[in-house]
Amino acid sequence: MKKRYLYMLLMPGLLFLTLFMIFPLAATVGSTLFQNGQFTFSHYTQFLTDAYFLEILGTTLLVSFMTTIICVAIGFPVAYYISKLPPRGKSILLALAIFPLLTSSVVRSFSWMIVLGKNGLINNALMGIGLIQEPLSILYTPTAMIIGLVHLFLPLILITLVGVMENINHDLVEAAQSLGASRFSAFRKIVVPLSIPGLIIGSILVFVGSLTAYTTPALLGGKQRVISTFLYQNAITLNDWNAASAIATMMMIITFVVIAIMNKAAAKFNPKG
């Protein structure tokens, strides 16, 4: 077969993507730039000057940021531990870590509601031992969202980090120790810098995932809106599709900016050679 006919094999996929992704995206973005046939940025300026929207945007970014930081802080040591296990233990622990990904986020969020609510496990326990008199309000706050999202996305960062850490030659750590480094400083000077590519990819996945997550913030956030729930409200409840499209476009832009920044950072930290 002639080589150029081989490209024909790409056609079904390309057609599918064009029809169902590129075209709708272009239509979405396009629709936000026109009002009554006139080119305008008014949809955006309207939002970006609205205090309520800015507060939602701020909460969303804060929640995503905190989720990412906590996932990294918990995930990094755990991933290092898993990566050093013999193959059998490693696959068992990885399977356990991935397990939450296999349950529906609705079920998971309801479980958190039971744990975090005014009559929930945590409040009952704390009041039972007399540490607090009044139940804490955790549910329906950004804190609850962060807890739910960390639970949701921790596996992602674990998988990417274990993948990178497994490939760090253990001789490097031993070499560092033989040169006088303690276990901790060998970890800090060798393992941490060599894990940065995985750390950045994992962080992108968690950050973008948190930014666009819907079910978890909707169920655990109560009245507290984030961008994705605000988008849903505009489109379905208020039936304002122009506003929804503008919000969607802004979400995409934020996502791209975050990925671009992280990629820059990755290029900077990436081990040479």
Next chain:
Amino acid sequence: MALLQLDNISVAYDQQYILKDFNLSLEKGQLLSLLGPSGCGKTTTLRLIAGFLDAKDGSFRFEGKDYTRTPINKRNFGLVFQSYALFPHLSVYENVAFGLRIRKVKDDEIRKRVMKMLEIVSLHGFEDRFPGALSGGQKQRVAIARALVIEPDLLLFDEPLSNLDANLRVNMRVEIRRIQQELGITTVYVSHDQEECFSISDKVAVMNKGVIEQLDHPSVIFKYPKTEFVGRFIGFNNFITFTERQADGDAVLLTVNGLPFRAKKVPGMSAGMKGAIRPDDLLAGTENEISEGPNVLDGTVKVSTYLGRSYQYIVETALGEFTVNKEMLSPFENGQRIRLLVPPEKLVLVD
């Protein structure tokens, strides 16, 4: 007193002993090689000395102090790995400087020592390169510089040349020996290549299954292996198992199947009943060239191969097959009847 002393060391993985009652001692400034086939416990011994492994039993003394429980990072030993183990995210300069930075040496002092060390390993001008942009030989030099710059009390090499090609291996081992002697640094060197070990060592320990079979100067081991294992490992391919042995002045008289043999007696010779001889030392000739008598075997050429400098023949005799090398213009033919002469001074008795 010995600088390094391993006393009755045992190491076990999963209940299985890799080293048992292992003893070794080394004088200051010497280079000792551990030589042996893959899996005989060389790396285990080296890792024990380095501190990566704990001994189940026994003690390790260094400079008269008990080092058995001293952690790796307090031992001040330099290590060179087979995989080089250069830090890929650090430049050559920073790789070499690593140990000094840990020791909190001042920046200008670091600069002086790193540059001097790069000079010694002939890598001047490579400071800013990253390991990914170096050849195998250059990586190994960086690894050596990195281990040496901390002025270690002991230098440890684990098969440092086995990832290099043949020419480079020879150059690098000369280099390692030069640096080791220049700095007078006590060294333990692990390899499975006998030529490599013999060429650079003050002493060689030949290991088999976690036991040192012979520890001596390379030239002594080369001429007088003590056991059949050592003999085979260093190229004594021919063995004769004798049934009788008796002393006769400065010779030993031996018999097998009624065939008489003589061997020259040497101090410290084994009391074993096996004779070993190298293919190069065995003489081959036609029935006209070698006459019947003691130390002579009749045989038939079975296989002949060309080695470049000489021909190698597998010869079938009444005592089994023998391998013999001979330089000649027109080779023997397969099936030709020839005689083998075992020179008494080349026949070594082993356990």
